[in-house]
Amino acid sequence: MKISWILWHLTTSVAILFLVGWWTMQLGNSAGSPYPNQPIQVVVPYAAGGGSDTFVRILSRGIVDEKRLPVPLVIINQDGGIGTIGSREVKDSDPDGYKILCHHNAIITAKLVGTVDYGPEAFEPIAMTGEMSMVILVRADSPYQTVADLLRDAKDHPQDIRFAANKGAPAYFATLQLEKTLPGAELRIVSSGGGADRYAKILGGHLDAGIFSLSEYLDFRRGNGTPPDQDVRAIALLGLERHESIPEVPTATEMGSPVLLSNANYWWAPKGTPSDVVDYLADLLKATMEDETVRAELQRIRVDPSYDRGESLQQRVNETVEQFESVAEQKQASLPDFSLYLGLILAGLFGWMLLESLVGKSVAGEPGVGKSVGGDSVSSHIRMMLRPRVAIASLVVLCGYVSLLGLSWFPFAPLTAAMVVTLGGTMMIGSHDSRSRNDWLVLVQLGLLTGFGVECVFTLVLATPLP
Numbered sequence: 001m002k003i004s005w006i007l008w009h010l011t012t013s014v015a016i017l018f019l020v021g022w023w024t025m026q027l028g029n030s031a032g033s034p035y036p037n038q039p040i041q042v043v044v045p046y047a048a049g050g051g052s053d054t055f056v057r058i059l060s061r062g063i064v065d066e067k068r069l070p071v072p073l074v075i076i077n078q079d080g081g082i083g084t085i086g087s088r089e090v091k092d093s094d095p096d097g098y099k100i101l102c103h104h105n106a107i108i109t110a111k112l113v114g115t116v117d118y119g120p121e122a123f124e125p126i127a128m129t130g131e132m133s134m135v136i137l138v139r140a141d142s143p144y145q146t147v148a149d150l151l152r153d154a155k156d157h158p159q160d161i162r163f164a165a166n167k168g169a170p171a172y173f174a175t176l177q178l179e180k181t182l183p184g185a186e187l188r189i190v191s192s193g194g195g196a197d198r199y200a201k202i203l204g205g206h207l208d209a210g211i212f213s214l215s216e217y218l219d220f221r222r223g224n225g226t227p228p229d230q231d232v233r234a235i236a237l238l239g240l241e242r243h244e245s246i247p248e249v250p251t252a253t254e255m256g257s258p259v260l261l262s263n264a265n266y267w268w269a270p271k272g273t274p275s276d277v278v279d280y281l282a283d284l285l286k287a288t289m290e291d292e293t294v295r296a297e298l299q300r301i302r303v304d305p306s307y308d309r310g311e312s313l314q315q316r317v318n319e320t321v322e323q324f325e326s327v328a329e330q331k332q333a334s335l336p337d338f339s340l341y342l343g344l345i346l347a348g349l350f351g352w353m354l355l356e357s358l359v360g361k362s363v364a365g366e367p368g369v370g371k372s373v374g375g376d377s378v379s380s381h382i383r384m385m386l387r388p389r390v391a392i393a394s395l396v397v398l399c400g401y402v403s404l405l406g407l408s409w410f411p412f413a414p415l416t417a418a419m420v421v422t423l424g425g426t427m428m429i430g431s432h433d434s435r436s437r438n439d440w441l442v443l444v445q446l447g448l449l450t451g452f453g454v455e456c457v458f459t460l461v462l463a464t465p466l467p
Contacts, residue, residue, distance in 0.1 A: 039073070173327055
């Protein structure tokens with residue numbers, strides 16, 4: 001038995017020394033090596049397989065296949081909150097260029113509708129890489145031949161025309177702008193889901209018109225021979241000039257309604273990211289956008305391979321913000337501070353645990369509690385009382401660990417090691433059994449192996465950086 005314990009401690013100690021030494025070297029290399037020296041994470045704030053994800057993966061293949069980066073490029077899909085969960089993750093990250101965001105104009109509109117309390121000003125703009133034109137569609141048998149016809153009817157019959165534009169999205173603000181181009185025009189704006197849903201509702205007569213991407217329009221239209229009530233028609237392009245794929249469709253500006261909207265793909269870094277890091281990433285994206293294979297793939301998904309950076313990009317963002325702010329409605333109430341609520345819940349659970357502990361001690365000291373009843377003893381009674389407190393304490397430890405990871409205050413490896421030791425110690429104390437020093441030593445060793453070992457495996461083997 002002693003030999004096995006000696007072998008365990010010897011092997012474990014060597015492994016811990018190796019892992020901690022490797023981790024320390026990684027910290028030193030990161031501090032002294034030029035950027036980039038570790039994997040770069042690109043956060044896509046939407047689900048895998050969607051338009052944003054497809055776009056980013058096309059550029060990612062262009063970067064990886066041509067070996068334009070000396071480190072791995074990792075795409076992370078963080079869906080939810082209409083893109084705000086992923087954007088907040090990047091906003092709150094270290095401004096070191098190792099976690100960046102690819103997001104479109106919804107980063108502006110989310111603030112204007114009160115979903116979040118930040119917008120582009122909370123980031124450093126890196127570059128704009130590609131944009132997709134937007135069009136206004138009607139059913140092919142619609143009486144509206146131009147956007148001017150649509151607006152005149154919206155003025156003569158306010159709120160009668162059902163116009164598809166999801167509230168809070170960029171298309172919603174473009175619709176408000178469209179109304180302003182003809183005083184008195186009022187459209188009934190209807191939130192109606194994704195492109196396929198809106199298309200089906202227009203064909204079914206449940207919507208009269210709506211804003212779609214050029215790609216959606218080219219996919220949805222059926223062409224010659226299709227009955228008009230089973231097809232769609234574009235009456236305006238929301239761009240500066242006509243698009244080569246639909247040269248017959250005039251711009252809204254041509255018809256006296258100067259409304260511009262495109263689904264541009266912006267790349268963002270956390271505020272405070274060094275300018276040389278931003279320039280490095282902008283150069284990387286520029287070289288990738290010039291790759292013929294990448295441009296062919298973008299053409300396939302109907303994304304125009306435009307590119308912008310620097311002062312002109314900042315001016316473009318500022319103009320878009322002003323454009324949307326000019327029609328923004330009063331801000332809605334901000335989302336509650338979930339971090340504060342979580343802290344209050346944890347504090348309440350911890351207080352309950354302490355109170356129950358005090359009550360348990362007083363009960364255990366009452367006369368008669370120590371008597372054996374059916375083989376039960378005081379120690380078994382106390383163990384039964386401790387079980388719920390152990391569960392609560394364990395929940396507090398885990399929630400606190402996740403919260404600290406999200407705040408990025410501590411490195412992953414030592415924080416995880418501390419969590420394992422704290423959680424294991426809580427369970428050991430809760431068992432109310434006597435524990436030797438050797439048991440505690442083993443627990444500390446397991447914690448160190450877990451924390452530093454997991455980071456080593458994910459970084460070296462899986463090439464996936466941890467929080």
